[in-house]
Amino acid sequence: MRKSILFAILFSWILFFTPQTFAQSAPLPEQLMPQDTYYKATVAKITKENVTESDGIKTLTQNVAVTFLEGPLQGKTIDIVRSGDFRLTSEQKLTQGLTVIIDVTNQSGQPSRYTITDIYRLNYLWYIAGAFFLFTLLVAGWKGFSALGGLVVSMVVIMGGIVPAILHHGDPLLVCMAGALVILVTTTFIAHGFSKGTTIAVVSTFLSLVVTLLFAIVAVRIAHMAGLGTEDSFMLELNPGQNINARGLLLGGIIIGALGALNDITTTQVAALYALLRTNPKVNMLHLIEQGFLIGREHIVSLVNTLVLAYAGSSLTIFIFFALNPAHLPWWVIVNNETVSEEIIRALAGSFGLVLAIPITTVLAAWIVTGRNRIMIHES
Numbered sequence: 292m293r294k295s296i297l298f299a300i301l302f303s304w305i306l307f308f309t310p311q312t313f314a315q316s317a318p319l320p321e322q323l324m325p326q327d328t329y330y331k332a333t334v335a336k337i338t339k340e341n342v343t344e345s346d347g348i349k350t351l352t353q354n355v356a357v358t359f360l361e362g363p364l365q366g367k368t369i370d371i372v373r374s375g376d377f378r379l380t381s382e383q384k385l386t387q388g389l390t391v392i393i394d395v396t397n398q399s400g401q402p403s404r405y406t407i408t409d410i411y412r413l414n415y416l417w418y419i420a421g422a423f424f425l426f427t428l429l430v431a432g433w434k435g436f437s438a439l440g441g442l443v444v445s446m447v448v449i450m451g452g453i454v455p456a457i458l459h460h461g462d463p464l465l466v467c468m469a470g471a472l473v474i475l476v477t478t479t480f481i482a483h484g485f486s487k488g489t490t491i492a493v494v495s496t497f498l499s500l501v502v503t504l505l506f507a508i509v510a511v512r513i514a515h516m517a518g519l520g521t522e523d524s525f526m527l528e529l530n531p532g533q534n535i536n537a538r539g540l541l542l543g544g545i546i547i548g549a550l551g552a553l554n555d556i557t558t559t560q561v562a563a564l565y566a567l568l569r570t571n572p573k574v575n576m577l578h579l580i581e582q583g584f585l586i587g588r589e590h591i592v593s594l595v596n597t598l599v600l601a602y603a604g605s606s607l608t609i610f611i612f613f614a615l616n617p618a619h620l621p622w623w624v625i626v627n628n629e630t631v632s633e634e635i636i637r638a639l640a641g642s643f644g645l646v647l648a649i650p651i652t653t654v655l656a657a658w659i660v661t662g663r664n665r666i667m668i669h670e671s
Contacts, residue, residue, distance in 0.1 A: 328395045331411055332357040334385050335368055350374070355385055355407065357393065364395075373407045390414070434482075441478035448474050449547070457543075463536055464504075467543025471500060471550050479554060488561050491659060495557040495652035500546060502651075503553070503644030507545045510636050511538060518542075520633035541633065549641035552598050553648050560587055560652040568660055576661040580653055587649035595642045602638045609634070 339354035352374040359365050371393075373385065385391065390411040396404040428435040453470040457463050475496055483489045511518075518524055518537030527535055563586045567579060574582075603610070613625045625631060 328362070328397070329408070330362040330364070330393050330395065331360045332391055332393045333360055334387050334389045334391060336387060337385065338370065351384065353385055357391065357407070359393070360390070362395075369405060371405050371407055385410075437482045440481045444477050444481065445474050448477075453543075453547075457535060457540070460534060463539035463543040464546075465539075467546050468500075468504065471546050472497065475500070475550060475554060479558065483558060487659075488565055488656075489558075491656050492554070492558040492561045492652070495561070495648065495655055496550075496554050498651050498655075499553045499557065499644050499648035500550065502647050503549050503640055504542070504546055506643045507542050507636065507640035510640060511542060514632060514636060516541065516629060516633065516636065518633075520629035520631075545637050545640050548602075548637065549598070549644050552594055552641065553644055556587075556590055556594055556645055556648050557652045559590060560649060561656050563587075564653065564656045564660065574661070576657045579657040579661060583653035583657060584649065587653055591646055591649055594645050598641045598645060599638045602634055602641070606634045 334355055335358045336356040337353055338356055341352045343350050343352070352372065355371050355373050356368055357371055358368045385407070391407050392409045392411050394406040394408045396406070398404070424439060427438060431438060448470050452473070453466055456466045456470075476493055479493050479496070480489055483492070510516075516538065518539070518541035520541075524537050524540060527537070527540075560583065564579060564583050567582050568574060609630055613628070613631065616625065626635075
């Protein structure tokens with residue numbers, strides 16, 4: 292069985308990362324290729340600082356002397372005026388010794404233009420990520436390596452497979468569904484090992500994912516969603532070099548977003564059924580299903596709330612903006628807006644899959660473990 296699972300994982304990875312699977316044109320559009328040059332520099336000195344106020348909004352302007360840390364201008368110090376129409380906060384002010392990113396724009400026949408685009412923070416992110424990995428290993432022990440391995444696999448599939456395939460004009464829904472399957476199979480067996488119990492969880496998660504997808508497709512079609520509820524998706528639609536299906540991208544995002552929660556609930560439910568079987572090896576299927584539902588209902592309550600909160604938290608800024616309602620629109624017009632409707636459908640579709648994952652997992656696992664070819668308890 293392990294050889295079959297390993298072959299399935301290997302085959303799915305080869306199939307998914309074959310460019311011809313989704314790509315219709317190999318090269319990326321020229322519009323996506325960077326035209327400016329970016330370098331790291333350090334703030335040598337704040338030569339001048341001025342704050343103006345208009346209608347209660349403070350605007351900061353800083354004259355900054357920066358020294359390039361790399362590139363052809365390495366070691367050279369230049370003066371840059373940094374200003375913008377934003378509210379003044381202490382986090383937005385540059386200070387001496389801070390590392391920043393400089394955008395150097397070269398135009399034919401014109402002098403180079405230098406702009407401070409952002410504060411360089413990758414060095415801090417490495418420390419934060421390192422602390423997270425260390426804490427995970429400290430708490431989870433050797434299991435932490437499996438968890439981190441699954442995290443790496445998920446990011447590789449998303450950034451190395453799903454995103455390039457969509458940019459190469461692959462159908463976003465098909466690409467995300469295939470990518471979700473690769474993530475599901477690989478990460479679940481990495482995290483929980485090779486066993487029939489893990490296989491049951493994988494199959495249950497896949498079936499639940501299909502149900503979630505069907506619900507999402509019906510909901511998006513009924514609600515006449517175009518997938519343009521966010522500024523990012525709208526800008527992609529305006530890009531003349533791309534022809535990305537915005538609705539498919541919305542559906543694909545729902546699938547990827549629901550995958551983690553579905554996998555959690557199915558693996559936990561299978562483990563609970565195996566625990567019940569250990570306490571009473573002679574239990575019949577109907578009784579095992581009944582006991583499994585009692586456990587699953589409690590899990591549903593917490594996970595549905597968790598999923599809704601996750602979607603709401605990621606869109607909190609949007610909700611606050613509509614709560615302020617500067618245009619004084621009726622509440623039903625605000626809720627009817629595609630930006631809000633998208634988040635509602637995301638939460639409902641994911642929750643629908645979670646609710647159905649309990650009966651799917653419980654019935655499938657109970658049928659297998661109480662059948663003639665009963666799974667040996669030690670295999671769980």
